[in-house]
Amino acid sequence: MMSELLQMMKGKTQSDQAQVNYAKMGEFAGTYFNYTTEFLGPNSWIIDSGATAHMCANLKLMNRLKPYIAESSVALPDGTKKHVTHCGSVTLSPDVTLKAVLYMPSFKCNLLSVSKLSSLSHITILFSSDHCVMQDQRTKRTIAVGRLVGNLYVLDDFSFNQDVIKKYSLNKDIECCLNARINDVDLWHKRLGHTPVLVLRHANVISDNACELGVCSVCPLAKQQRLPFLSSETYSENVFNLIHVDIWGPYNQFSVSGCTYMLTVVDDCSRATWVFLMKHKSQTVTLLENFYQMVLTQFDRKIKTVRTDNGLEFVSEKCQLFLQNHGILHHKTCVYSPQQNGVVERKHKHLLQVARALMFQACLPSQFWTEAILTATYIINRLPTSVFWKTPYEVLYNRSVDYSMVRTFGCLAFATNVLPQKSKFTKRAYRCVFVGYAFGQKGYKLYDLDDKVLFVSRDVVFHEGIFPYKNTPDSSNEFPFPVAVRDEDSTSNQTTSVPIHDSAPINSVDSPHHSSLHNFNPLPEDNSSVPVLRRSSRQGTKPCWMNDFVCSSSHDVDGSPKVASITPSHYAVMTVISTLQEPKSYLEANNSPEWRLAMQVEINALEANQTWEITPLPPDKMPIGCRWVFKLKLKADGSIDRYKARLVAKGYNQIEGIDYNESFSPVAKSVTVRLFFAIAAASNWHIHQMDVNNAFLHGYLEEEIYMSPPDGYCLPPGHVCRLKRSLYGLKQASRQWNQEFTTQIVAFGFIQSKHDYCLFTKKSGDSFLVLLLYVDDILVAGTSAELITEVKNYLDRVFTIKDLGVAKYFLGLEVARSPQGIVVTQTKYIKDIVTDTGLANARDATTPLPPGIKFTGSAGAKLPHPDVYRLLIGRLLYLNFTRPDTSYACQQLSQYLQILANNI
Known part of the structure; x- marks a missing residue:
């Protein structure tokens, strides 16, 4: 082959x-x-x-x-x-x-x-x-x-x-x-999600020699990206030809001076930086005007161009008028393009990096962040930049920097006490922390660790290897309260601490506290004569943020109030309240004729309702127990309204499958309640409210349940109460009541909703009624007041109800009607939460959660009472009914119901 x-x-x-x-x-x-x-x-x-x-x-x-x-x-x-x-x-x-x-x-x-x-x-x-x-x-x-x-x-x-x-x-x-159409490039481009032609060729769905794709009108709409920001290689030839301006803040921590913003100005030529601290953005234009005058006076130059973003403070009419009057060009960045003002944006990054390092090094409390920012500005202005490899200070003043006055931020310092001494044994120095360099003075900014005041001193001895706050536990959260400024410009021998809010130039728009490049030299040029500094005699005023603190009182808060100072009516109410006590057991209540009568009234009501029948206990059955619960009903003035005794079954002894099968009972959904009020307001319906007396006693039991006789109720030996109707405390009591109510209301002509089993509607001719049930609270609304009255009369015949009239207070919701609509609030509910948590005198918060808060989960010590936390979260969740702005905060906090720590 x-x-x-x-x-x-x-x-x-x-x-x-x-x-x-x-x-x-x-x-x-x-x-x-x-x-x-x-x-x-x-x-x-x-x-x-x-x-x-x-x-x-x-x-x-x-x-x-x-x-x-x-x-x-x-x-x-x-x-x-x-x-x-x-x-x-x-x-x-x-x-x-x-x-x-x-x-x-x-x-x-x-x-x-x-x-x-x-x-x-x-x-x-x-x-x-x-x-x-x-x-x-x-x-x-x-x-x-x-x-x-x-x-x-x-x-x-x-x-x-x-x-x-x-x-x-x-x-x-x-x-x-x-x-x-295998070679149709446009078709394949559309088939495969507007894929580029090069990818189509690699996928072999078009040939290599296929024609190029034409203009696609969809691709730019779906895929177009921003053009790259090319780095600028041009710099201003002269100082102040161009300045970059921007605002940083607000920071979530008030400084010791109450500032939360800072205005940053950067010269494009020298990269010199000025930082102005602000409480409000409205100070921006005034600070720019002052800066313009400073440049004109100190450097004999005029600012030619200002570059900013599109912040409202920069595009406002006042700012534009100032720039136009001085012939200053205003360059604004495009929307969402901070890169176009990258000089000042990067300067913010640099300032914060240095300031963070200073704070971490010194372990100072976060309230001193502004001092760290100002010190960082002072340092950066005296370090070479990558533009000319010269310091901004050299470019502006044409002389080299003297680093002999620089000290370590946050270190221990002792400032000489230059005041006339009362005694030979008075301390000669203050123990302080170095917190920066003073502007306009030849001295250092110091914080007195003992008197808790800020002041400036020229006679300072530094210990740069010691940081007083470094060994302080949890120094990051410590607030040295109060912070004031020591003023030593008076001949008075008395030491007066003036709050920084009133006297510090940080808060003054006319003389803002800022870090600059001016000739600062804390070392005296001539030590031959040291003038005696005087002390101020001005009296300090309490800062506004201390208004809700009780700092002092003319009355003795430790002693008890005198009886003679109490009015007779107040004394009577206090006497009634202090003597009112609710019995904890039957034996205790049986000693009072009022409570014996209340128990007899409850027994009579149960017998009239045919709640049970007396029968011998079958040998194969085990009865459940019961107990009395006593409650005083008070009037608005604190006096007693009535004594209430209620018989409650011990449902925790019930056995599933024998004493009960199902226990679920529906209630009206929150969204249904909202919709109910919304439709009633839009349609101008009448809204009335009812409450069913002893609601749970109206349900009929399907199971065979035997109960021991209550205390004080005499039965023959071996006899017990076989329950025919539900009783408070039984696991199925709420379910049986709901079924009985549904049966009776449907018999009256109402239709039960398939989406919410507690919503019922009825149409009669041109009239329409809506009924809402929440356990034993009923709301009914409709176009006809006569039909509402008929519903009330029918329910009263069947169950015995309490007519509450026009709805005003439903499930903790306060309902107010006006010609414009219906207002639903939870004011009382909120006040109860605030009172129960001990925050009645706390300051209001602007947001439900502090901005920028981060949760750490299980880190930190465990909460001593986690149940209190869970209870509070549950109450806040119910508050979302009328306060949806708290929903996000509740959602975040609800994630830690099982992992509870102090610093969640």
């Missing part, structure tokens, strides 16, 4: 029949096939799963030919070798290109290697009984179909015909989709 094959390769055959039909088979490269070169033609390819490389005998089919340098011959199965002269590629179709194809002139056929094709492309070949399919692995698209010629699969010119491909496609639905 092998010899026969070799003869066919040489153009010889054993019979003429093979010239017309198929040649007989031989073995070549592990494949059995019938073959005649004349029949297949020079462009046909034999698909060979055993060939290790593509082999071609037709030079006209090959592209990119280059001499073959490697092993120059291929061994055949009979042991002979064929010489390889070149290597190149062959394009079978726009989708199939064979690479690394060997050209052998003496070879008589073309072989396509399956392994080489799969490894060098995303093409796979699937074989069947009469044909094979060449398919793209990624798109599952059929590329070509091979025919079975004898026993071998062959690719020829018909293999890539689209009609043939459609006939033999493996998945005609996929092929139909993929082949539709």
